């Protein structure tokens with residue numbers, strides 16, 4: 007099967023007064039129809055920059071996509087004009103952002119905002135058809151009495167409702183690819199469960215390919231088919247969700263999995279496993295492996311040579327000393 | 333062992349004023365009729381969704397907010413109406429750590445002066461030298477270098493700033509610390525470091541915690557007992573493991589089942605709640621949870637359930653659960 011999206015050797019550089027650095031440094035991944043790729047990692051590791059690069063929404067300056075290819079349905083997005091990109095964004099690639107309040111316009115009703123993107127991209131639809139489609143979308147995401155809600159302003163809705171509106175907007179043009187950047191991080195768990203269930207249901211119905219960005223490993227395990235673990239701008243481990251969770255190879259992945267409290271009998275009030283130290287600054291990375299200053303498996307080579315992403319235990323890992331099954 | 337703190341019928345309603353004469357037009361029922369006690373050295377966890385009243389309760393408990401009604405006892409003494417010097421010396425024994433390690437530290441003060449400020453307020457230490465020594469000791473306790481004293485908060489990472497907040501709370505040797513979402517803003521790997529530190533310090537100094545968070549996994553891990561709040565009221569309270577193994581209240585059951593677990597394969601039965609959290613200005617009649625409850629019946633719309641013992645050492649506020657006893 008051909009991927010809908012294939013990112014190859016993407017590097018995105020920022021130049022700030024602290025110096026310049028690669029927020030995303032030579033990453034490659036593929037996303038398939040009807041499947042979800044999870045991008046996980048801690049704050050600042052480059053998850054959002056990866057997805058903004060795919061959308062060509064990196065603010066410039068300070069940012070620039072320095073090299074790589076972003077092949078979407080056979081075309082390299084990096085070679086398209088800004089006009090061509092605009093017709094792809096919101097139409098063939100939908101996006102849900104983390105903070106719905108900042109991405110919804112407070113002065114327009116939610117109905118207007120959903121209609122807006124349909125008007126822009128589906129020029130063959132009549133005004134009446136657009137209205138119907140917008141109301142259908144509001145119904146589809148599970149907001150009761152859609153005909154009435156159509157005229158609500160964002161501030162009249164709860165956080166969970168706003169996130170549903172964002173999903174309705176992102177899916178209104180039936181995109182081939184949906185990028186969801188922390189779509190539930192700002193929500194309560196019971197509402198998160200509703201939204202994740204909704205996203206999964208719609209994805210199956212519409213057969214959309216999806217990139218789900220999150221720092222929550224639980225969300226990844228329950229929603230994704232494939233997973234790319236990022237650390238300091240690099241993908242350090244890449245495999246199916248079973249491979250990543252059942253036989254993590256990279257010490258960082260393993261550390262992350264072990265540092266979340268589990269509901270296991272007898273584990274309460276015991277010390278959690280930790281990853282010592284903190285994430286390095288991107289302008290001042292340790293030599294060799296970027297994780298070497300925090301890694302318990304470090305050997306001499308680790309601070310001399312950057313490990314390549316290679317197959318260990320059946321999937322890709324960038325580590326000189328892969329740790330094997332837990 | 334006796335209780336270090338105890339609250340009885342604690343209620344905090346914020347008035348809503350409106351109109352030309354700023355008359356009271358309603359109230360936010362942030363906390364209603366909460367009673368519990370925390371033993372010395374114990375950690376009581378408090379969980380619930382955003383806006384359910386956790387922070388308000390924590391602040392009332394240590395007298396940072398005036399409760400509307402109810403009583404607070406500390407070491408057996410009624411402190412509800414304590415004022416002046418008596419309140420000031422009590423403050424020493426009760427400290428708070430906030431959620432946001434960025435907003436809660438004054439950016440213009442060095443870490444050293446941030447930590448020694450409470451020492452000065454409570455006139456602890458004979459001389460400046462004493463205080464400097466104490467600051468260095470505290471930095472060491474929370475795992476920061478001594479040089480940190482001369483630097484400013486913005487020079488530290490989130491987890492390190494949270495350590496600074498913890499050092500400041502520890503400075504006055506408190507008995508009780510209200511930890512209000514101390515790890516919510518932190519990355520997982522850093523979250524684990526801070527949780528371990530809080531547990532270590534508890535052992536070392538015999539601290540008592542009220543640990544507030546919306547993440548039930550974290551609360552369960554660190555707490556001896558857990559109280560689940562919904563719309564200003566406690567709906568279930570039990571020992572940590574008991575609560576996890578035998579959740580009684582349909583809300584607790586939904587909360588537990590909604591938590592995504594970092595494991596593949598183990599598909600669990602999920603209770604998906606419909607609807608949103610109702611407003612504390614206008615709570616529903618009967619049981620506050622009834623509009624979202626999967627097992628509610630007609631009676632739940634009318635009768636307000638009480639918090640009753642439904643299993644040994646385990647209290648639940650649900651008509652359906654208590655009807656089965």
Ligand SMILES: Nc1ncnc2c1ncn2[C@@H]1O[C@H](COP(=O)(O)OP(=O)(O)OP(=O)(O)O)[C@@H](O)[C@H]1O
Nearest residue numbers: 020022029048049050051052053054055056065068
């Ligand atoms: N506009 C910008 N200007 C300068 N640096 C930026 C900009 N956007 C991102 N960066 C930097 O790029 C790096 C990656 O940021 P990114 O937003 O991708 O992180 P993330 O993985 O999405 O983190 P989070 O989980 O906090 O959202 C960070 O070091 C960040 O500071």
Ligand SMILES: Nc1ncnc2c1ncn2[C@@H]1O[C@H](COP(=O)(O)OP(=O)(O)OP(=O)(O)O)[C@@H](O)[C@H]1O
Nearest residue numbers: 346360362381382383384385386387388389546612
């Ligand atoms: N000073 C205040 N005046 C009026 N209403 C308030 C005030 N402080 C809190 N509230 C309201 O009281 C309710 C409980 O708020 P509280 O901050 O205690 O919730 P919480 O459980 O800590 O939520 P979160 O998880 O979001 O921190 C909310 O509806 C809030 O809007």
Ligand code: SF4
Nearest residue numbers: 295298301308325326
């Ligand atoms: S390459 Fe070395 S330092 Fe890097 S993760 Fe592997 S063992 Fe650790």
Ligand SMILES: [Mg+2]
Nearest residue numbers: 053054055187
């Ligand atoms: Mg991000």
Ligand SMILES: [Mg+2]
Nearest residue numbers: 386387388512
């Ligand atoms: Mg709070």
